[in-house]
Amino acid sequence: MTTSFKLNGKSIEVETAEDANLLWTIRENLQLTGTKFACGIAQCGSCTVHVDGVPTRACITPLASVAGKSVTTIEGLSEKKLSALQEAWIAEQVPQCGYCQSGQIMQAAALLAENPSPSREEIVNHMNGVLCRCGTYLRIIKAIERASTSA
Amino acid sequence: MNMPSEQNNKPKLSRRQFLTAAGGVTFAVAAGAMGFKYFAEPGKNKKTLPDQEITAWVKLNPNGEIIFYNPAAEMGQGSMTALAVIFAEEMDADWDMVRIESAPVEPDTYGLQWSGALGGPMLTVGSRTIRGYFQALRHAGAQARNALLQLAAAHWGVDIGQLSTEPGTVVDAKGKQRISYGDLAALMTDTETSIELREIPESAWKKPEEFRLIGTDVPRRDIPAKVDGTAQFAMDVHLPGMLYGSVLRTPVHGAKPTLKNETDIRKMDGVLEVVMLDHGVGIVADNYEKALKAKRALQVDWSQDAQAQGYDSEAAFAKYQQLARQTTADSRKVSESGNYSGAMRGAQKTYDLEYRNDFLYHAQMEPLNAVVSVTSDKKSAEVWVGTQGMDGSRKAVADALGIEFEQVKFHPCYLGGGFGRRSMSGYVEEAALLAAKVDQPVKLIWTREDDVRYGAFRPISVQRMQAGVDETGELVAWGHYIAGTGGGLLGSAGKCDYYSLPNHRIEVRNIDEGVRTKHWRSVSHGANKFAIETFLDEIAHDLGRDPLNFRLRLMREHPREMKVLKEVAQMTDWGNAAIPEGRARGLSVTDHGGSFAAGVAEISVDEQYKIRVHRFWTAVDAGIVVQPANTKAQIEGGIVMGISSVLQESITFKDGAVQQSNFHDYPLLRMADVPEDIEISLIASEGAPSSIGELSLPLVGGAIANAFLSLTGTPLRHIPFRPEKVKAILNA
């Protein structure tokens, strides 16, 4: 099947099997590997991308469902320069292994786009679906708070 | 590609001790008091280093860039930056000019300090990296600095004694001249000056008060690539023509597969190969989703004769309990001293309690994967993998293909978590076996379900604790019997050198069940320290003693550990703090790899019987700390993983098979359940650096159980403390 959609601002067309999935298409066909696979069942959030601005678990998203829509990945969040959120992530030295962090940042970016200065409770509620085995949660909260006050 | 390494800059050296190299100067490391290997032992290095007699840690380019070769895996612990900091400190390098690349996988040269000398495996385990390279890298840095001083002295024709260094620069105070390291390197490439690589005694290294990098918060070099998505995990590798692999593995460890529908599978869309393995069936396809589809369609009969057949972890507790209770059994002694039996008999009062823990899964966030490419003559291969055991993985690929170690080109990638799981190399071997069947590279990806079901777990155990106290409430006898399945992983942390327990006996009793167990962050410390610390509080509680004073009394001969415990008591204002209604605090301590920590948890129990950890404090003595902020991040991460494991995580077996499969039935701690605050105090020390990554996790079980005992008067004796268990205990 041919699917047309916008990926990081550019219109693209991909040729895949009927049942192709968004995550594997992005990662393997299009080789944008910043978006991670970790559970495949919408339990961890490592694969989070934005579909028309909404944080979405790519691992359970059929490719066909994004036809005509706009998909943003971590690569698209920072094409020219790092966003304030990513700068805050560096300032707080958030990542450990780093594997969950694209998903964390994409999830957080969607929050700040909606709500530029969230309370701690709002941050926790919004971020709770994204797992971090290395235990960086407290620093993630600090980074979001830093980005929200500097925004 | 943003990899922790660029192997194309591998240093090439000739026989002289300090040598010119095209475009740069490479400093070798000389033998030191710590037994560091410098010269190749005749015959030994020949195999791995065919064209060089010595190898190097650092290269200095004429543009002033200093390339440091990192020998350790970067799995989130930050050692890639920390090791470079240690070297740069003694070299007196300008940190901004330091670049980090992975060292070649040549363990004779770059292997960890193992039983005294470097040259052990290139294995990133046991929180050994900093302590295992600290002395050697300081010496190497001091030698590199000295070599630059010699160069400058020769260049200016002055006595080396009148030279000193400032970061990145040699200074001649008397002659009022200066030259940068880069300019020296440029000079070196076109002179024939011969420089001696000298032994630099430790007395000539920097004093701790002279450190300007060690002990400051140098930002981690791996972090920028981890916030823009460019960090290269093996999962992210793309090669021209690359194919995809998936493996269906036996649900019962040890069972052998018989494939019933190979012909049909081979006809499936995209399927290129079906590979029979000892423990499963592999698929190679031109697309990962197609490989998964073919894997789901496999019809396999598994042999019914595996040792693990029928294993039931719930039912097994009764066996381990019986084994722990036997007065004599086939045991491995962890420690014994004094007259334990006599002291038990003579005690005024005795205690005899049991603690349990379930199996735990590593749950590293990046599922196992590897990319292997085998040449069409099948005589050489390349591998891209995130592994804790670099030479082990390289060897696993060589052995799987029946080729020499040197014929495997190895590309270390970032690890999306290790925690012990990536110290095994079975997944790399699988990738090699699949790649051997085709002429293109293969990326083998485990699904999360694969990763859980074919996990290798922290062992299950029953720990029987016995103690005797005299009429003054002094502990006079101590017994600890650890029974379960997991051999050496069960009880190495039973020993508590920081407590005065003159009459003690600590034993491990193992039943081999044929299920897979493995080192899991902190190994036996997690279960052992939980039992020890909870048992101590139960005794203190019974005697009406304060848990802090009870422990301080036991530490009377151990001032270093006492200081740490007092520090956490001060941080929490132990005994005097106003604790919010409905909450209580609990204390615990642990050692690990030369370090010592004490922790306090503040908890409550909600209406759904869920334990909530509101705050956590810890004090740590880990010797000299190279990167304080990163050290705190590791300690924080250990506490979070500890809370997750103690409150939620459990792997169970039925009919020999793992019952869990993904994060819905193996839940990890989420953001809503982390403490509001984790406060960490690093105690200033000039002691040798010691363990950090696995130090804090073992504090958690005891601290939470002890807070629960204080809150409810009821003990918790079985990890994990899930709501259903807490409910049953409180309503009993």
Ligand code: FES
């Ligand atoms: S990989 Fe999509 S939520 Fe886990």
Ligand code: FES
């Ligand atoms: S940084 Fe390792 S899983 Fe989040």
